[in-house]
Amino acid sequence: MKSILVILVCLTSTILIVPEIDIFNHAYTAGRPAYDASFFLRLLGEGKSIVSNLSILQADLYFHGGAGHFHDEHRDGLAIGEREEHLAPVEHRHEKGRSAISPFNVLFRISEETEVTEHVHLHGDQLKEIIPWLYYAAEIDSHNVLAYTLTGFYLSDRLGNPDEGIAFLREGLRNNPDSWEVNAEIGRIYSQHLGNYTAAVRFLSRAWGLLQKVPHDRFQERYVLSFLARSYEALGQGSAALPFYRRINELFPDSGIHEKSGERR
Structure with missing residues (x-):
C-alpha cells in the first residue's frame, strides 16, 4: 500500500x-x-x-x-x-x-x-x-x-x-553557504576552465575546511585536494601544495602522487 x-x-x-x-x-x-x-x-x-x-x-x-x-x-x-x-x-x-x-x-x-x-x-x-x-x-x-x-x-x-x-x-x-560541494565546484571551474588560481585556492580551501566537518569518502577528499594543490602550484607556491600531495598519497598509496611529493621535499 x-x-x-x-x-x-x-x-x-x-x-x-x-x-x-x-x-x-x-x-x-x-x-x-x-x-x-x-x-x-x-x-x-x-x-x-x-x-x-x-x-x-x-x-x-x-x-x-x-x-x-x-x-x-x-x-x-x-x-x-x-x-x-x-x-x-x-x-x-x-x-x-x-x-x-x-x-x-x-x-x-x-x-x-x-x-x-x-x-x-x-x-x-x-x-x-x-x-x-x-x-x-x-x-x-x-x-x-x-x-x-x-x-x-x-x-x-x-x-x-x-x-x-x-x-x-x-x-x-x-x-x-556551508556546502563544501558548491565551494569545490566553483573552485574547480576557476582552476580548470578560467585559470583564476587565486580564486580557485580561496574556494577550494573553504571546501576543504567544510569537508572535514562532515562524513566523506577518500575520493571526495582527493578531488578537493588535487585541484587545491594544482592551483597552488600554478601560483608558484609549491611548498603550499606539498602537504596536500602528501595527504593524497596517504589516501591512495598507489596513485603515483608520492613521486610528485618526493620531488618537492
Whole structure:
C-alpha cells in the first residue's frame, strides 16, 4: 500500500511539473526573466525536494537518450570525488532494442518507451534542452546542492560556458553557504576552465575546511585536494601544495602522487 501511495505521489507531482517546466523552458530560452513559482512551491510543500530530484533524474535520462545511468556513470550522485575519471571518454554499455533517442517523456516513459537502449549523449542545441530541468530543480528546492553542482558542471564542461556556471553556483552558494560541494565546484571551474588560481585556492580551501566537518569518502577528499594543490602550484607556491600531495598519497598509496611529493621535499 505504501509503495502504491509513493507511486501516486510521484506521478501526480510529475504531471504538475509538465506545465511549469514548459513555462520555465520558455523563460530560459528568452534569457531567464523573473519567474514566479511561489504558488506552485506552496502547493508542493514538503514534497518539493522529491519533485526537485525528479527533475534532475529526468535531465539525466534525457541526456543519456532515455537510458538512465544515474547509479552507474554518475554513481555517488555525480560525486565530486570521482569527477576527474568521468571527464575522460567512457565506453558506455549498449543494450538490445531501439537505437534512436526516444521522444522526451516526463512520465519516465512508463510504457514501451522504457525500452530505449542505445546509450547516446546529447550534444549542442539538444544538450541545451536539459538545462531548464536543472535550473528548475534548483528553483523548486534551493537547498538541493546536487541541482547546483550538476548544473554548474553541464554549463562549464558540456556547454563551454564556465562564466554562467560560476554565476549559477554563486547563487547556490548564497542558499547553501556551508556546502563544501558548491565551494569545490566553483573552485574547480576557476582552476580548470578560467585559470583564476587565486580564486580557485580561496574556494577550494573553504571546501576543504567544510569537508572535514562532515562524513566523506577518500575520493571526495582527493578531488578537493588535487585541484587545491594544482592551483597552488600554478601560483608558484609549491611548498603550499606539498602537504596536500602528501595527504593524497596517504589516501591512495598507489596513485603515483608520492613521486610528485618526493620531488618537492
